[in-house]
Amino acid sequence: MHxxxxxxxxSTFRTTLLQWYQNTxxxxxxxxxxxxxxxxxxxxxxxxTRVDTVIPYYEAFMEKYPDMASLARSEPExxxxxxxxLGYYKRLQNLKxxxxxxxxxxxxxxxxxxxxxxxxPGIGDYIAAAVSSIAFHGKEAVVDGNVKRVLARLFTDPxxxxxxxxxxxxxxxxxxxxxxxxxxxxxxxxxxxxxxxCTPARPSCDGCPVSFSCEALHTDNTxxxxxxxxxxxxxxxxVACAVIVNERFDILITKRPETGMLxxxxxxPGGRCEGKESGMDACIREVFEETGLKIxxxxxxxxxxxxxxxxxxxxxxxxxxxxxxERQNLKPIEHRxxxxxxxxxxxxxxxxxxxxxxxxxxxxxxxxxP
DNA sequence: GATTCGTGGTC
DNA sequence: TGACCAAGAAT
Numbered sequence: 001m002h003x004x005x006x007x008x009x010x011s012t013f014r015t016t017l018l019q020w021y022q023n024t025x026x027x028x029x030x031x032x033x034x035x036x037x038x039x040x041x042x043x044x045x046x047x048x049t050r051v052d053t054v055i056p057y058y059e060a061f062m063e064k065y066p067d068m069a070s071l072a073r074s075e076p077e078x079x080x081x082x083x084x085x086l087g088y089y090k091r092l093q094n095l096k097x098x099x100x101x102x103x104x105x106x107x108x109x110x111x112x113x114x115x116x117x118x119x120x121p122g123i124g125d126y127i128a129a130a131v132s133s134i135a136f137h138g139k140e141a142v143v144d145g146n147v148k149r150v151l152a153r154l155f156t157d158p159x160x161x162x163x164x165x166x167x168x169x170x171x172x173x174x175x176x177x178x179x180x181x182x183x184x185x186x187x188x189x190x191x192x193x194x195x196x197x198c199t200p201a202r203p204s205c206d207g208c209p210v211s212f213s214c215e216a217l218h219t220d221n222t223x224x225x226x227x228x229x230x231x232x233x234x235x236x237x238x239v240a241c242a243v244i245v246n247e248r249f250d251i252l253i254t255k256r257p258e259t260g261m262l263x264x265x266x267x268x269p270g271g272r273c274e275g276k277e278s279g280m281d282a283c284i285r286e287v288f289e290e291t292g293l294k295i296x297x298x299x300x301x302x303x304x305x306x307x308x309x310x311x312x313x314x315x316x317x318x319x320x321x322x323x324x325x326e327r328q329n330l331k332p333i334e335h336r337x338x339x340x341x342x343x344x345x346x347x348x349x350x351x352x353x354x355x356x357x358x359x360x361x362x363x364x365x366x367x368x369x370p
Numbered sequence: 371g372a373t374t375c376g377t378g379g380t381c
Numbered sequence: 382t383g384a385c386c387a388a389g390a391a392t
Contacts, residue, residue: 046388087376124390
């Protein structure tokens with residue numbers, strides 16, 4: 001399909017895609033409801049997150065927070081635990097902020113129009129279009145990663161899909177193809193096509209309902225689209241953390257600030273190795289800086305690797321026994337002493353979770369009761 | 371407009 | 382097995 005497509009091409013495309021979608025769409029939990037709140041929650045969870053990953057989180061979340069009011073009155077610790085492992089935790093903060101705001105100002109209802117939705121915390125162009133079209137029949141086109149990839153191939157479009165300046169460009173194309181009669185279904189159809197057929201690697205062009213209009217396929221070019229701007233190399237940091245254990249085998253955990261990375265998560269104190277500092281030295285220094293405690297003879301129990309969005313780490317975890325006397329030097333920071341058996345009840349970053357098996361083994365070897 | 375925000379699956 | 386990348390938003 002060349003741009004701009006003719007009225008005839010647009011019409012045929014819409015009809016064919018919609019029919020394919022109605023016949024083959026996946027039975028996903030959020031497709032079984034028309035509750036705007038449920039649609040909203042699902043769209044927030046699906047942001048940069050795979051469907052298969054989201055499903056169990058979504059089911060549990062809707063069980064625990066079935067409506068706007070229950071979310072608005074949620075306990076922060078329990079709310080964070082429900083999101084643990086999903087990533088991008090700012091979206092959870094925005095979810096609750098918006099729930100509180102709407103409870104106060106709009107009878108705990110989501111607005112139905114794109115513009116009003118767009119102004120709410122955590123709702124950008126994509127979610128505003130998705131919620132308004134799926135839950136309220138609004139006529140705004142969604143542009144997500146799937147849609148950009150499909151459009152790039154349909155039109156052999158050279159606009160890089162991973163830079164923000166391309167967004168308006170793809171939005172114009174998506175708006176042109178959107179069926180105004182069934183915008184919610186049409187939006188989901190284009191995304192479903194990208195997720196199930198027009199996949200990043202090895203797209204299933206044989207089973208594609210709209211292959212007749214795909215310029216990339218006609219020119220044997222699908223592997224060259226979408227065009228993507230190369231991304232920068234991300235830095236690597238060695239990190240050391242401490243599991244500080246008292247005489248009763250309780251563990252010291254500290255709480256991260258509500259701003260920045262991993263807001264509100266519990267963690268084992270520690271931080272980056274500076275210069276050519278050894279892991280053990282960094283562990284001792286970081287623990288002292290963060291807690292005021294002077295630890296002795298930290299014992300390394302494991303090393304794990306973890307990749308964040310814009311840096312990678314190799315984290316070494318050290319066990320440190322601490323005396324009653326030294327414990328009095330603990331600074332006034334938000335912390336808890338908990339039995340290792342209770343680690344699962346609190347929210348920890350994935351990098352800490354990766355260390356838990358080694359930690360359990362250590363406690364078992366030392367005959368500590370959970 | 372470029373960066374900052376997680377994580378796990380995939381190949 | 383390391384690089385890629387997924388139903389993006391905020392700053």
